[in-house]
Amino acid sequence: MDSAEELLRKTLAEKLTLIESQGNVVRDLKSSSAIKTLNSLKLEKSSIEQQLLASSDGSSVGGVNKEVFRKNLVNTLERRLFYIPSFKIYSGVAGLYDYGPPGCAVKSNVLAFWRQHFVLEENMLEVDCPCVTPEVVLKASGHVEKFTDLMVKDEKTGTCYRADHLLKDFCKEKLEKDLSLSIEKVQELKHDLAMLDDFSPEQLGSKIKEYGIVAPDTKNPLSDPYPFNLMFQTSIGPSGMIPGYMRPETAQGIFVNFKDLYYYNGSKLPFAAAQIGQAFRNEISPRQGLLRVREFTLAEIEHFVDPEDKSHPKYSEVVDLEFLMFPRDEQMTGKDAVKLRLGDAVSNGTVNNETLGYFIGRVYLFLTRLGISKERLRFRQHLANEMAHYAADCWDAEIECSYGWIECVGIADRSAYDLRAHSEKSGTPLVAHEKFSVPKEVEKLVITPVKKELGLAFKGNQKKIVEALEAMDEKEAMEVKAALESKGEVEFQVCTLGKAVTIKSNMISISKEIKKEHQRVFTPSVIEPSFGIGRIIYCLFEHSFYTRPSKAGDEQLNVFSFPPVVAPIKCTVFPLVQNPEYEAVAKQISKSLTAAGISHRIDITGTSIGKRYARTDELGVPFAITVDTTTTVTIRERDSKDQIRVEIEKVASVVRDVTDGVRTWADIQWEYPSHSSMSTADE
């Protein structure tokens, strides 16, 4: 610990001792003012204890220990039914959560804003495809073979763990806590962390043995790692003959519809399709609450673009944005994320292309407008070993929360991989066309199947074989030509038949000719931003949550500072005191709010105004309307607690403007005089 930290701890500890001794004196007095003083001393004591805890392990959120902060947050979220562990009365199931009423409202607001910010803004084509997906689709995409994590089992209890997570936790803990590590050991552990995605089961197994990593819960030995496919398997229909899976992502539904969507778009590129829907991953050991679950909402965009022109018409709108970026080189040299101007990162090649840069900028705007703190958001570039071999460049929007930096949005240039894979497997060409204004002369491969010979040899299968021969690319065709010329026949794989057939030299002619071309046919590249909605919402909960002392100073009150766009309820209406005239006004205002489409709650209980404010602050309601006359009311803003006075007829339009973002609260305050009333005094 450095001397500044030591000094802080010493000062805090001294203050704590002083408070404890003052508390002992006050406790003996037993008067009401002494009780108030005692309560505020208790508060101060608990705040200092939290700071001490935080300063002891260097882990804090806004000066409060991470664990303490998270415990209070999660307790509030579960108590106010933002979310509920699913099937709770049957002890629940790990990795499955329900959203309760305010959580549901936040989620639907986030999705509505997502649609407005992306789908509407870019004229995207939204689709809605089934969750149950036939095996053939996920075989083509590579999920059946490769969507796996390496798993180890507690050899005595059978409990399963993700092998790479155990190694990651071990390395991080060693690096953070073991001050006696040699430089070589530090380098080795850092290297292991960088290589996590590259280790084979054998390499991971030998690391686990070498470091003596055991089951975290029981300390029992662990099995060797082996791959576990994360997809939930099912079968479609009663016969059990059609294997299927619950989709692990929504993207495949878009790829398989490419041909129709392209036509719907007037056969023009670029265009984007979007989908919001449930994704299912049978995570090995779900942990960290909403961050790693087994069923979650994904919002995905597939932007199809010409691989030879990845410019974006609206790129200039984001070039001047500046935010934290964590390029590959910074990560490799142990540096921190740096603030970069997006335009510079694209022009110097740090970000692969304009369209990818455009989406990084739009994701930044989306997240920060939702209420994610700018200082706790960064864009991290994938290291070479993290990226799929076909990907041109990938960046994750990572948000810092009490669990560390969490990937919430993946933004990848996946090149032409997905469309090619489905073209090959389905036999349907998923391609785009560029029409030339003047025809071009090009050397062209000409494949001419001799249908008579093929028909004699293959009868009913002839059509599929002809299609496969015609779909050969240049490299494949030249190999076939060479084999036919040297051996007179060749084994030829026909995917749609699921087998290889023998093609003889009299069944096909392959040559190169100069031809006039009227168009270019190509497979578009795909740029994919993929949003984990639950992760974003959880980080938003963390970034919005704070506590403040009640007016009496005897308790800490919880507040969610949600921006109006995501707040589950936009305002509350309550009469200051129970009185039929005020109640009638409250009901009239409620009616006008409903007509204006503003979600609100009306509270006509006799509870004190301060308590009613506290209840709604804890749900993140940004505005409270208090009826204290029959002609005008006060509107109170949650975080500043500032109030303005507004005529009853104008209330709904004022609240609508400020919740729709047409005007800010500051604008409204200019227009309406500030107000200090009974309701403030009572708070």
Ligand SMILES: Nc1ncnc2c1ncn2[C@@H]1O[C@H](COP(=O)(O)OP(=O)(O)OP(=O)(O)O)[C@@H](O)[C@H]1O
């Ligand atoms: N188990 C999960 N629970 C909640 N959200 C998830 C989960 N897995 C992925 N996501 C979200 O879906 C987005 C896109 O999925 P992607 O396949 O890129 O994630 P991933 O790289 O597999 O995530 P991770 O490495 O954390 O498992 C992620 O950015 C994340 O926000």
